[in-house]
Amino acid sequence: LPMKFIINVSGLRFETYKHTVEQLPESVLGSASKRNRYWDSENNEFFFDRNRTCFEAILTYYQTKGILIRPATVPMNIFVNELKFFELGQEALWKATEGYNGFEEQYEKPKNKLQCKVWELFEHPDTSRAARGIAILSISIILLSVVLFCIETLPSFQENNMKRNGTGKEEQDKDRYTSGPFIIEALCISWFTIEYVVRLLSSPNKWKFVTSILNVIDLIAIIPFYISIAMANSETDVSSLAILRVVRLVRVFRIFKLSRYSRGLQILGHTLRASVKELGLLLFFLCVGIILFSSAIYYAELGSNEKFVSIPDSFWWSIITMTTVGYGDYVPVTGVGKLVGCFCAITGVLFIALPVPVIVSNFAYYYSKERNRQMTREMNPEEGSSTSADNIRSLICCPTVNERNTCTGRKVKNGKIIREKRVDSSTEEGGPSEVMLQNNNGNPRMGPVNVIESNV
Numbered sequence: 001l002p003m004k005f006i007i008n009v010s011g012l013r014f015e016t017y018k019h020t021v022e023q024l025p026e027s028v029l030g031s032a033s034k035r036n037r038y039w040d041s042e043n044n045e046f047f048f049d050r051n052r053t054c055f056e057a058i059l060t061y062y063q064t065k066g067i068l069i070r071p072a073t074v075p076m077n078i079f080v081n082e083l084k085f086f087e088l089g090q091e092a093l094w095k096a097t098e099g100y101n102g103f104e105e106q107y108e109k110p111k112n113k114l115q116c117k118v119w120e121l122f123e124h125p126d127t128s129r130a131a132r133g134i135a136i137l138s139i140s141i142i143l144l145s146v147v148l149f150c151i152e153t154l155p156s157f158q159e160n161n162m163k164r165n166g167t168g169k170e171e172q173d174k175d176r177y178t179s180g181p182f183i184i185e186a187l188c189i190s191w192f193t194i195e196y197v198v199r200l201l202s203s204p205n206k207w208k209f210v211t212s213i214l215n216v217i218d219l220i221a222i223i224p225f226y227i228s229i230a231m232a233n234s235e236t237d238v239s240s241l242a243i244l245r246v247v248r249l250v251r252v253f254r255i256f257k258l259s260r261y262s263r264g265l266q267i268l269g270h271t272l273r274a275s276v277k278e279l280g281l282l283l284f285f286l287c288v289g290i291i292l293f294s295s296a297i298y299y300a301e302l303g304s305n306e307k308f309v310s311i312p313d314s315f316w317w318s319i320i321t322m323t324t325v326g327y328g329d330y331v332p333v334t335g336v337g338k339l340v341g342c343f344c345a346i347t348g349v350l351f352i353a354l355p356v357p358v359i360v361s362n363f364a365y366y367y368s369k370e371r372n373r374q375m376t377r378e379m380n381p382e383e384g385s386s387t388s389a390d391n392i393r394s395l396i397c398c399p400t401v402n403e404r405n406t407c408t409g410r411k412v413k414n415g416k417i418i419r420e421k422r423v424d425s426s427t428e429e430g431g432p433s434e435v436m437l438q439n440n441n442g443n444p445r446m447g448p449v450n451v452i453e454s455n456v
Contacts, residue, residue, distance in 0.1 A: 006045040054082040119202040221254040278355035285351040293344040300337040322348025
């Protein structure tokens with residue numbers, strides 16, 4: 001063979017040196033006898049009908065003498081299977097899976113079986129049909145609660161509230177507690193409360209549960225109802241009414257409870273969390289622009305426009321102009337003021353556009369990971385909703401079949417082979433054979449092997 005040769009992987013050609021791949025002599029590419037099985041004499045190249053994206057990482061592993069990076073668009077189980085096909089060895093397999101947790105955060109399970117069952121029933125909708133049913137019920141109640149929150153502001157409901165205010169306190173309480181909206185609201189809150197308490201009692205880590213952002217949102221969605229009842233039964237004054245309005249406003253946060261069941265909202269949350277620096281940079285740019293153009297428009301319109309009475313009062317105009325909203329309530333009338341407005345709008349577009357590509361890139365990254373998770377779930381429905389690290393690592397230890405129809409099963413512990421068996425289909429069917437294996441200390445041993453049929 002020449003010093004350089006071409007490797008065709010599903011139509012994508014790679015050219016590399018012979019000595020590069022022979023750094024791993026036991027691999028498919030490094031062994032002349034193994035790679036010659038894939039020689040295409042017609043096109044004078046080696047042809048592999050395998051994953052092209054994975055092979056780029058595999059070839060890089062040869063070129064960099066041990067650096068292995070899984071492409072973000074390739075699911076872990078597919079990548080591991082490609083590494084096994086090219087026989088890169090246990091070291092490459094463990095490098096690929098080291099620190100892998102999947103898209104899903106590997107959650108801690110309670111030790112008690114009943115507690116674990118209840119925890120997965122309420123916390124992880126993908127674990128069973130009953131869990132999915134509870135999730136659907138929770139989503140329906142959340143939507144009902146949010147819709148009720150909006151409907152209560154309709155004029156017809158406002159008129160009923162005004163009529164109740166004109167009656168005595170006892171009659172007000174009776175009408176309030178027997179009204180349809182209150183009963184529906186009470187039922188929704190009862191479900192939210194039961195759900196929160198059950199999840200809290202069944203959680204393996206109570207402190208982590210209480211401090212979790214999603215659980216804090218759940219608590220915020222529950223507390224306002226009880227506070228409003230307590231304040232309604234007490235003597236109210238002006239300050240109490242103001243607090244009550246704020247408490248009722250907090251009820252709108254119930255919409256964020258949907259993020260527990262919505263992959264889209266979770267991807268958005270991951271994106272915003274990963275883009276904190278970019279969002280901070282955007283906010284800084286906007287603050288600089290607001291102060292700069294508010295000062296410029298104030299002095300440009302001074303004495304000619306009564307709208308811009310001060311620099312802080314001009315902040316509103318700067319924000320609306322930089323974000324290209326343009327309500328039209330504040331309009332410059334002088335030539336210099338209009339020129340300042342033009343620069344303000346153009347600068348705002350540039351400031352906002354600068355960090356957007358990074359944020360979009362983060363969103364695309366998490367979206368691709370979610371797609372990979374869905375693909376893995378479709379290809380391996382028996383493994384559950386996601387491919388966990390344990391499932392991926394089990395691929396390393398499961399039997400593989402090479403081109404000689406020899407099935408090799410390895411049991412691995414802490415990265416070392418502790419048991420190995422080999423079955424050769426070339427042995428006469430139905431009878432055991434003796435093959436030479438090696439123990440951990442490298443000493444040869446003989447062992448019986450049962451022959452199995454191979455469809456390879």
